Structures are given as C-alpha cells and as structure tokens.
Amino acid sequence: MLGCFMGLFGTSGLRGLVNEDLTPNLAVRVGMALATFIKAGKVLVARDTRASGLMLEDALVSGLQACGVDVYCLGVLPTPVLAYLTRELGADAGLMVTASHNPPQYNGIKIFDGNGMAYDGKRQEELEKIIEGEGFRLVDWRNLGRVEYGDESRLYVDMVLKSLKLGRKWRVVVDPGCGATSHVAPKIFQRLGCEVKAVNAQPDGFFPCRSPEPNVESLKPLSKIVKELKADVGIAYDGDGDRVAFINEKGCFVDFDRILAAYAAYVLKSRGGGTVVTNVEASMCFEKMVKPMGGRVVRTKVGDVYVAEAVKKFKAVFGGEPCGAWVHPKYHYCPDGILSSALLLGALEDEGKSLSDFAADVPAYPIIRRNIRCRNEVKHVVVKRAEELLKRAFPDCRQISTVDGVRLSLRDGWVLVRASGTEPLIRLTAEGESLKTAEAIMDRALAAVKRALEDLEK
Structure with missing residues (x-):
C-alpha cells in the first residue's frame, strides 16, 4: 500500500503549500533519504528568498547530518548557481529550497546530482521508497555530518563573465522580482559593462513588487520603465532565476515562443547546424525557424529536467521551454535565466540587431x-x-x-x-x-x- 509520502516529486522536484503539503518534518525526511541514497560525501544547500526557506533549509540540513553527510550551506542563491556550484565544487549532490515561479505560500525542494543535473524520475522514486519505508541510514553521534557556511557565487559570476565580451554599453533594466537573483544579476551586467537600472532588487520572500512568475501582466511596470528610460532591453527573472522574460526596446513583452525560436536559430547558425531540444508545448514556429538552419528538433515532456536530459543524450547545442527556461550545455545543464539573458545580449550584438528586430522574423501563430x-x-x-x-x-x-x-x-x-x-x-x-x-x-x-x-x- 502506498503511503502518504508516495508521489511526492513532480517535474520540478517536490513542491507544495508550506506547512500543509511541505512541512519541516517532511523536509527532514527528504534530507535523511538523500543522505541514505548517496551513502556519504558532501551536499550543497541553498534557498531562494521565500519566507519559509530558512525553516526548510534547517530541516534538510538536520536530516543530512543525521545520516552522516557533510553540508555546505550557501545561503540565498539562484537555482542555476547552486546547480553550477554543485559540479564545480565536487559535491555529491545539491539541494535547492525553492518553488520557482509559484506564489509565496508555496515552497519546494529540487535535487541535483554531482554533475549539476536535476534528479530524474527514477532517482526521485528511489528517494520516495526510502521515505515511505523509513529506511534511513542514521549514524552514531560521533559520525554526524559537519556543517559549513560560505559564499561561492563568485565562481558562477566568473563563468558568465568569461562566456562573452560585449563591445557596446547596453542600457538594461534588470528586474529580479525580489527573488534570488536580486544581488548577482545586476552585478553581472554591471561587470559586463552595461548601464544597469535595477528594480525590485531587494530580496523579499513575500514578493510584494510583483508575482514571482514573469509574464505579460506582471511585467507591465517593467515595460513602462524600459520605455521611459529608453533602455535597450528589460530583463526579468522568476523567483529562483531559472527562467527569464524580456521586454524589448519598444516596451513590449517578447513572446516566450518567439524568442526561444529566434535564439535557437541563432545558435544553429553560429554552430553550423545541430540538434536543439524543446518540449511538446512549444510553438510550431520552433521548427519553422530551426530547420532552415540545419537544425534537428527533439521534443520532450514538459519540464526542464526532461529537456536537460535530452540535451545531454542527443548532444544538442541548445534546449529550452517556452516559459523562459533555457539550457546551455556548453556551460552546464540547469536552465539558467541569468546566463541566458547575458548570452542573448551577445547574440543581439553579434547580429547587430535590436531585440524587436531579432525576433521579427519568427512567425507569430496564435x-x-x-x-x-x-x-x-x-x-x-x-x-x-x-x-x-x-x-x-x-x-x-x-x-x-x-x-x-x-x-x-x-x-x-x-x-x-x-x-x-x-x-x-x-x-x-x-x-x-x-x-x-x-x-x-x-x-x-x-x-x-x-x-x-x-x-x-x-
């Protein structure tokens, strides 16, 4: 008989209403289950800005320690930064406390392996079995895991800065939405030489400024600011920074499907062809744009974990979903809103186009x-x-x-x-x-x- 814990994980890890679906008690069990599953080693833990984040992080850390795993707590970080650091620092796993674009009353737990890849369904099922059977590998008190605290975000910042050089001073408006990108995103664009105006860049887990999901409605204030400042582009992230949305120089929201197709075509043009990945929900404009560039299209289930798996399996040059989650395998396999927005500026500069012109050739289907x-x-x-x-x-x-x-x-x-x-x-x-x-x-x-x-x- 399946207990109340089975079916915990979905396409984006574990997610639910705080203290209803997702409690500290459950978080402790997830921590113990992961430690039992990996048997030993070190786990990185980070969180977004949600009010419940520290509570759930502490519970996860307790579970990991109880089963003899060392923990490195990195504080508030975007999800792609945690994923990148998990690989770069040689950790055995990474735990991200986030509900991404969901409202503030939600939170969640996303798990990454030592390669910075999100846990797939098979590994999540193994964790569920451990939780259901309470088969936790508790250790003697002398062997409890150790806990360290630090900030290694500079490693990620350096990676993005090395990924491109901008030749002009782009005027950008960056909107982290009070989320996990509030500090690191404006810093990166400043160091890339951009003229940066940051709005909603004060971390606040209640998301008082706008919804943590960047869309046409929630970004109307950003559109207005971009027009008023005559900026080249507006860049907005979701709560944990794995998604990005764009406002063009005219103050118009850039359709997710069209910018995804335009950037995929640009990558194929730059690489001379290759495989690109998207999900079954993406517009048919994707094929219309990439096939003339010598692109082969692979479609997956909806969910960034499936896109990332396919990108790796088929050695794709790019993958993305029409929600602003883009995967750049040259750098790592986690959807990365910050890296995506930086690389898009590089593409605009390379093509000598404004953002509106860059997406203009993509057919618009209702x-x-x-x-x-x-x-x-x-x-x-x-x-x-x-x-x-x-x-x-x-x-x-x-x-x-x-x-x-x-x-x-x-x-x-x-x-x-x-x-x-x-x-x-x-x-x-x-x-x-x-x-x-x-x-x-x-x-x-x-x-x-x-x-x-x-x-x-x-």
Missing part, C-alpha cells in the same frame, strides 16, 4: 492556453480518457504523440492535453495558423476534457 482544475490523484486518468475523446473530435489528425499527455498534430495547428506536473490542473494548449482556427481547436479540446471529467464522476 496560441491559446487553458487550465481545468482536477484533483492530483485522478488527473492522469482524465487525460488518458480524454485521449480517446480527442481522437474522435479530431478524426483528421495527422499525428498523435503521447510523450507527455496527448498531442495531436493537425493540418493547420495542434492541440496538447496534459496533466500538470506541479499543480492540480489539466493544461490545454492549442495553436493554429489563425486565431479563429486556434479557438476552434481549443473549443473541441475543452469539450473532450470536460466530457472525460464527467465520465469519471458518473
């Missing part, structure tokens, strides 16, 4: 996204039932993919229905060559999913 509330324990069943109903609703579909949920490729668009990996939701995405087409596709898909929900409740 995408509609909808969410339907659905209990975690039944959402996968509903999606499976919806698969048959979708086939009936779209008898002319050209291809069906079940890599993640069900994705139907149509003559003039596509539709995806999948269970969220982090929330009690079923996510629907429809894209068409016109808005009318996208709306028609979404209407049929919504009807199919609602019917699947009704059938389950009978």
